[in-house]
Amino acid sequence: xxxxxxxxxxxxxxxxxxxxxxASANPAPQRPVLQGAHHATVCVIGAxxxxxxxxxxxxxxxxxxxxxxxxxxxxxxxxxxGGQLINGYSRGLDVLEARHGPDVARELGKVALEGADIxxxxxxxxxxxxxxxxxxxxxxxxxxxMRGLEEEAKVWAAHGHGDVQVLDRAALRAHVRSDRYVGxxxxxxxxxxxxxxxxxxxxxxxxxLGGRLFEYSRVLTIDDSGxxxx
Numbered sequence: 001x002x003x004x005x006x007x008x009x010x011x012x013x014x015x016x017x018x019x020x021x022x023a024s025a026n027p028a029p030q031r032p033v034l035q036g037a038h039h040a041t042v043c044v045i046g047a048x049x050x051x052x053x054x055x056x057x058x059x060x061x062x063x064x065x066x067x068x069x070x071x072x073x074x075x076x077x078x079x080x081x082g083g084q085l086i087n088g089y090s091r092g093l094d095v096l097e098a099r100h101g102p103d104v105a106r107e108l109g110k111v112a113l114e115g116a117d118i119x120x121x122x123x124x125x126x127x128x129x130x131x132x133x134x135x136x137x138x139x140x141x142x143x144x145x146m147r148g149l150e151e152e153a154k155v156w157a158a159h160g161h162g163d164v165q166v167l168d169r170a171a172l173r174a175h176v177r178s179d180r181y182v183g184x185x186x187x188x189x190x191x192x193x194x195x196x197x198x199x200x201x202x203x204x205x206x207x208x209l210g211g212r213l214f215e216y217s218r219v220l221t222i223d224d225s226g227x228x229x230x
Contacts, residue, residue, distance in 0.1 A: 014072060019080050021196040026129060028073065028200045034217035040066040045219050048078030049195075052202040056122070059209040067203075067211065070218035074199035083198075085116045085191035086136065087161070094155045109159035116189055119198070128201030136190025139172065139181040149185045156187075163188050 014022040044055045047069035055065045069075070089096065089112065097105035123132050140146035153164040165186040167175070172184050203213055 034214040079196035130198040139184035
């Protein structure tokens, strides 16, 4: 498989990315722009959460990997999001089970918990400084919302995560100095981190394992007409 890549001159460190994450990013080297011909077993396009996670996983297994990023590491949504580790999806596992069956819901529940676990393992393994804080609250303003959170805790318990605590108004006061909420849930497997610094840490770990990462290198075309792997 051949690619045509367009390189451009690097700009200032995260110039044009007016976010707190960019302003507080850890020092990182200026990665080179791709020039000339390069060969690798795998080429990953994009240095966001998905791209760097795949690249690092492959590099850990000894695969020769190149990552091509059209801007800088974490330039897009991956480096600008809220940085919240929230187990689950846009719909609850009970909804997913009703639509797709118990087997699908069970596997999706495992994947949701595994994702946050992988992040924590990499932070510890590679010493990534990304201000990771464990634990997260879900709070309710009304009795109806509180019933929804209680049901969420029951659903997670049914999927093997029984550590979600249901908090009444008094118990919630230990975590939130406000009387606006009628209660909430405390999930120890939730958390918060600096997403851009996490990505920079993943990139550094990938390069330490021999991975090659090129910034300001936009892929224009892909030619897959050549020999295909068996």
